[in-house]
Amino acid sequence: MTNVDLDTLLSSITFDENGLVPAIAQQHDSGEILMVAWMNRNALVETATTGQVCYWSRSRDQLWRKGETSGQRQDLIELRIDCDGDCLLLLVDQTGVACHTGRRSCFFRAWREGGWREIAPVSIAPEQLYKK
Amino acid sequence: MTNVDLDTLLSSITFDENGLVPAIAQQHDSGEILMVAWMNRNALVETATTGQVCYWSRSRDQLWRKGETSGQRQDLIELRIDCDGDCLLLLVDQTGVACHTGRRSCFFRAWREGGWREIAPVSIAPEQLYKK
Numbered sequence: 001m002t003n004v005d006l007d008t009l010l011s012s013i014t015f016d017e018n019g020l021v022p023a024i025a026q027q028h029d030s031g032e033i034l035m036v037a038w039m040n041r042n043a044l045v046e047t048a049t050t051g052q053v054c055y056w057s058r059s060r061d062q063l064w065r066k067g068e069t070s071g072q073r074q075d076l077i078e079l080r081i082d083c084d085g086d087c088l089l090l091l092v093d094q095t096g097v098a099c100h101t102g103r104r105s106c107f108f109r110a111w112r113e114g115g116w117r118e119i120a121p122v123s124i125a126p127e128q129l130y131k132k
Numbered sequence: 133m134t135n136v137d138l139d140t141l142l143s144s145i146t147f148d149e150n151g152l153v154p155a156i157a158q159q160h161d162s163g164e165i166l167m168v169a170w171m172n173r174n175a176l177v178e179t180a181t182t183g184q185v186c187y188w189s190r191s192r193d194q195l196w197r198k199g200e201t202s203g204q205r206q207d208l209i210e211l212r213i214d215c216d217g218d219c220l221l222l223l224v225d226q227t228g229v230a231c232h233t234g235r236r237s238c239f240f241r242a243w244r245e246g247g248w249r250e251i252a253p254v255s256i257a258p259e260q261l262y263k264k
Contacts, residue, residue, distance in 0.1 A: 005246045012248060022154055024165060031163025033156065036219045048243075081248065082238040083231055087168045089239045099215050106214040107221045111180075114137045116144060116213065 001049050009048060010041055014086040020056060021088055025098065028077040028091040034098035035106040037064070039088065051076050053092055070129040072096040102126045133181050141180060142173055146218040152188060153220055157230065160209040160223040166230035167238040169196070171220065183208050185224060202261040204228040234258045 001009075015021050019041065025034040037055040039047070043063055046054040053074035057064035067073030073095045080089040099106040101122060108120040133141075147153050151173065157166040169187040171179070175195055178186040185206035189196035199205030205227045212221040231238040233254060240252035 002246070008247060009243060022168065024156060024168070026165060033158060033165070033221055036154065036156070036214065079243040080239040080251075081241050081243075082168065083233055083235075083240070084238070087238075089165055101215055103215075106216070106219075107212045108215070109213050111141065111211040111213075114134070115140060119212075 006045055006048065010044065012081060012085055013044070013088070014084065015041070016086070020058070021086060023055065023088040023090055025053065025074055025090045025092050025094070027094055029093075032105055033107055034074075034092070034094055034104070044088075047076060047090075048079065053090060067095060070096075070100075072098065072124075072129065074098070097123050097129075100126065100129070102129060138177055138180065142176065144213060144217055145176070145220070146216065147173070148218070152190070153218060155187065155220040155222055157185065157206055157222045157224050157226070159226055161225075164237055165239055166206075166224070166226055166236070176220075179208055179222075180211065185222060199227060202228075202232075204230065204256075204261065206230070229255050229261075232258065232261065234261060 013021055020038045022036055023039050024036050027034055038058055040056040043054045043056045053066045053076055055064040074092040076090060076092055078091040097104050102124040103120045103122055108118055109116040110119045145153055152170040154168055155171050156168050159166055170190055172188040175186045175188045185198045185208055187196040206224040208222060208224055210223040229236050234256040235252045235254055240250055241248040242251045
């Protein structure tokens, strides 16, 4: 991706007062929503240039290269933007699981019969995801 | 939904410093992501109790009953929450189009060959959506 392309890409996006934009990761072929996280300009540039999804961690205040520790990477298939330019949709190919709990998707709780029910199994034990 | 249920529902959600939480609307059967908007407590309570999706409009600073003006309503099929409790996923049945541009989804621009390309047609002319 050229610098001109990057300028075009970045200029279309409305970052919030903290310089962030929310990004939805969706499995490109199944349509499953995997997670939502945040990107700043640097995270988006890294994602666009490498094809590996990189977010901005608000809790750690640093770039968050998805899967760098756990191996559960996201290959970018396509980047989309909404009508307002203030939300990104990442069509990805998720290796393994997206959620730190070891589930495929972070959205594993559904409101049913007056309470939150877990609707997806743990596929990989969390201690396996983050072992030394 | 009882008041106890509503308390349980609300207490699971981490609203941001403005009292808002992002909500993704996904067509329940096709998996298509339709839009992302924001909810405050009142919008969520109204959505949960009526089954009709209601957001909080940050630009108008008021409740935004989706489809009230345009007729393009969202029937709530299921509510999900992510692992952090700071993002909602609404599985909905969308009447017509979700986007104010008259397209089914707000995410109608994809980054291809160095530029944003429109990948979805206008299904309903915007002037038809908001005619008096």
